[in-house]
Structures are given as structure tokens and as C-alpha cells.
Amino acid sequence: MDHRIIERSGRDVLGEGPTWIPDEDSLFWVDIVGQRLWSLTLADHKIRSWPMPEKICWVVPRAGRRDLLAGFKSGIAALTLDPLSIDPIVAPEADRPENRLNDAKVDGAGRLWFGSKDDRDEDASGAFYRMDGRLVPERVDDGYGVTNGPTFSADGDWLYHTDSAARLIYRFRLEEGGRLGPREDHIRFEDEWGYPDGMTTDADGCLWVAHWAGGRISRFDPAGRRMTSVALPAANITSCAFAGPALDRLFVTSAALNDDASAHGGALFEVDAGVRGMAPVPFGG
Template sequence: MVSGGVRSILGEGPLWSAPDNAVFWVDILGKRLNRLSLEDDTVAGWDMPEAIGWVIERERGGLIAGFASGFAELDLDPLAIRPIVDPEIGVVENRMNDAKADCFGRIWAGTMPFSCSGETGAFYRLDPDRSCTRVDAPYTIPNGPAIAPDGATMFHTDTALRTIFRIAIRDDGGLGARTPHIVFEAGWGSPDGMTLDANGHLWVAHWGAGRVSRFDPAGSLERSIALPASQITSMTFAGPDLDRMFVTSAADGVDEQHGGALFEVDPGCRGLPTHKFGG
């Protein structure tokens, strides 16, 4: 099923908002934020002044967004953007790419080069007090992360390496070593966005292979769901019971009927609640 009728150049960052009963997603290169209402299937959209990688809800209301110029508060009605911090001042060749909030109200976000080549990207943690810490580098195309409910473990990838890593999160917010968890086989494309379901299985978007897959806790492929677009970028569980899955895709560089669409698939399981930024 294709939802919303919107086509993105580079759809990414799907986010389930329970308060809005809606799914947000971004078009990074199209510089646009979209919102699909699950009440009536209507789509609203907002043009942004620069590339936008993701949005995350904020505990006190509104959104936090990852722009090419860094972290910012984002209000939609009326539209207002208030910068928080640029972790890479002067690095104009980079942009934000993917992020998640954890159970402690922290945001984990990666940066990458617009060109998708060269290890100029890094991984950052934005704490509720708005301090920003560089926690890992280098990266070419950081994607994920998927963070365990207790906030002690994350799964993260550098898409360019075709490997998903398991990383321990220390009590002080620092990270342990990247430990290879899943190495993509030939024909699988490259790992992109990820999320965990309520059973502890990892869902992964296959960029270049037209599907999403579910991996068991040991990292073995459990099943895949094919989609009518090749460049699949990320997914989120949605709905009051968290039993619906919405999947983003990209049209950049391909000529496909459904490239860049937002899809809905039946995951056959439930997801985890969406965490918010605590600051």
C-alpha cells in the first residue's frame, strides 16, 4: 500500500506521533517536512530553508529538527525555527542524516557529507541540558540508530560499510566499541534506517534492494517484506497499538513509479513507544 501520494527525492526519518495521531517524515534533499494524519489519511507539508534530516518530538511540545546547520527547535503552526547548536561549524559539506531519542531523553544523531563519499561524518549526543558531545567518528553515511528500551545498547550502521554494529552505551553516555552484528550479503543492498520491535527483533531498510527485513536478536534473518521501490530508507511503527509500519523511500537517481513514496506494510508484530527529547 502506498500512503499519502507524496513523492520525496530522499524520504527519511519517519516518526510516529501519538499526540498528533500522525506519521511525520522528511524529504532531506527536497527540504520538506510531511505529516500523514492517520485519522483521515490527509498529508500536510512544510517547506524548510535547508536540508532537514529528521524531527523528534520534544517533551514540552514542538519538535527538535536536524538541519544541515545543526540542531534546532521547530514549531509548525506558525512555522518557527530556533537554532540550538551546530556541532560542525564551518563544515558546509556535511548535513544531518538520521537520529533517535532514547529513554533518557537524549538525541543520538549522525552527520554525513552531501556527496555520500568521504569519511567526514560523525555521531553526536544532544543531552536534555542541550550540551552536545561528539561520541564517535568517522562515518561516511551513519544510519539508524535503533536503541534498546533500557538505553544500554544501540544498533547503528555506516551504510558505506554494509555492516550493522552493536554498540554498548555506558552509564555516562559514552559509547563502547563498534562490534559487527550483521554484515549484509551480496544482493541485500546496503543497510539504512532501523528500528526495534517489542520482541527485540531488529527491522532494517535495504537501500538498493527494495525491502525491509526483520532480524532476530542473534542477527539472523527472520523474514523480509518486498516493496515496489528500490531505495528503501527507514521505517516506524505507528498507530494506537503500534502494529502498523510506515516505510520511507527515495527517488534520487532512479526512475521508478513508486520511488520516493511512503509505504504502509503489515509487520505482523508491534513496535516500541516513541521517545521524546527531554530538553
């Protein structure tokens, strides 16, 4: 599969969280360590960025609203751009001051699922949360080294979530009302693959997973078997998302962090995946 590098003036220290927002005709993503939000407008290829006062970990659109819901190191806030304003909503981990949020996605019912991690990379203090329109986070799982990549099966019956530090992608049965079934091991990364990072689901129900320290993205079938891989010229590939009106453009983020050898660490890539993604759902609150 072919890939290309999106030309822009800088590179991301820790690019993450690509999110397609159809109302803006734009892909948004964050540089967590660089404390910056980026956007790429697909119609005219315009790239913009906004510096942030602290680490920004993800953004998602909100149903019927112009502001975004954003995860910061300190918690979740309403984020308005142009002019920039940040209005704190809730701090899910005020009791874990060494943690920060890490990766999020909205399910088909408009619920937000997000994780956290120890920002020092020392303790397995990360947790997994669910939040609906009441804006009250509920801790649904705990004990993660690095939470990553929530995504969902094409039929909405399964939620996938990763502990990158354990090299494991889990799956949970997603039940009525957002309840989770037991956690099951779904895909275990081999040592030479690196670590599973962010991921997304295509319309065929296959997972596309970024390989941190593996220099690629891979596609896995619903049974967890690896179907194909796409090598990229950066060691630390962090996440991916389908974008565009037809959801047929796959964008991939990466990190310059801990990558002195690669020519394009921290670049944003576009991969010719040959499949379509699933339509994003805004947060219902």
C-alpha cells in the same frame, strides 16, 4: 506480508526519518533533498507538508513542549509549525561545512543520538553524536561514510548504528549515563542485499532494516540473523517506524533519487508486519 502505498500528491526525492508523535496522532517524516516536512494523521488520513528553507534531516518531539527538535544541514533547531518558525540551537559540525546531519533517535532516557555524513558523498567525514537536555552535542564516534538508523534494543542495553557505505550495522553496549562500550560489528549486509539504511526495533527486540538499493525491508533477530524480508516496489528503501496507538502499523519511507526504474520510488508504504513496535520517547530538553 502485505503492503500498501499511502496515496498523496507527490513523491519524496529522499524520504527519511519517519517518527510517530502520539500527541499529534501523526506520523512525521522528511524529504531531505526536497526540503520538506510531511505528516500523516492516522485518524482521518490527512496529509500535510511544510516547505523548508534548507535540507531537513529529521524531527523528534520534545518533552512538555509543542515545538519539535529538528536537524537541518546547518545544525539543530527548534521547529514550530503553523506558523512556521525555526530557531537555531547549535551547529555540531561548523568545522565540517561539507557535511549535513543524517538520521536521529531518542533513547529511553530522553537523550538524542544522531549522525552526519558528507553531503557530497565523497569523504568518510561522518560522525556520531549524543545530546542530552543541556543541548550540548558530544561526538562519540567518527569516520563514517553514511551514518544511519540509530535504534535501541528492547531492554535498552544496546544501541545499534549503521555505516551504510561500509554495509555494516554496529552495536554498542549502552552504559549508565549514556556512555558507550566498544563498537562491535553486528550485521554485515551481503552485496546483493544493497546497503543498510534506517531501522527500528520491535517489541520482541528484533531489528527492521531498510535496504537502500535492495528494494525491501528485513527483520533480524537479536543475534543478527535475518528472519524475513518484505519486497517493495521501489529500489531505495530508506527507513521505517511503527506508529498508531497500538504501535502495530509499520510505515516505510523511500527515495526517488537514483531510481529511474521503479514505479513507486519516493512513496510512503505501510507494511502489515504482524508485530508491535516500542513506544517512542520524546527528547528531554
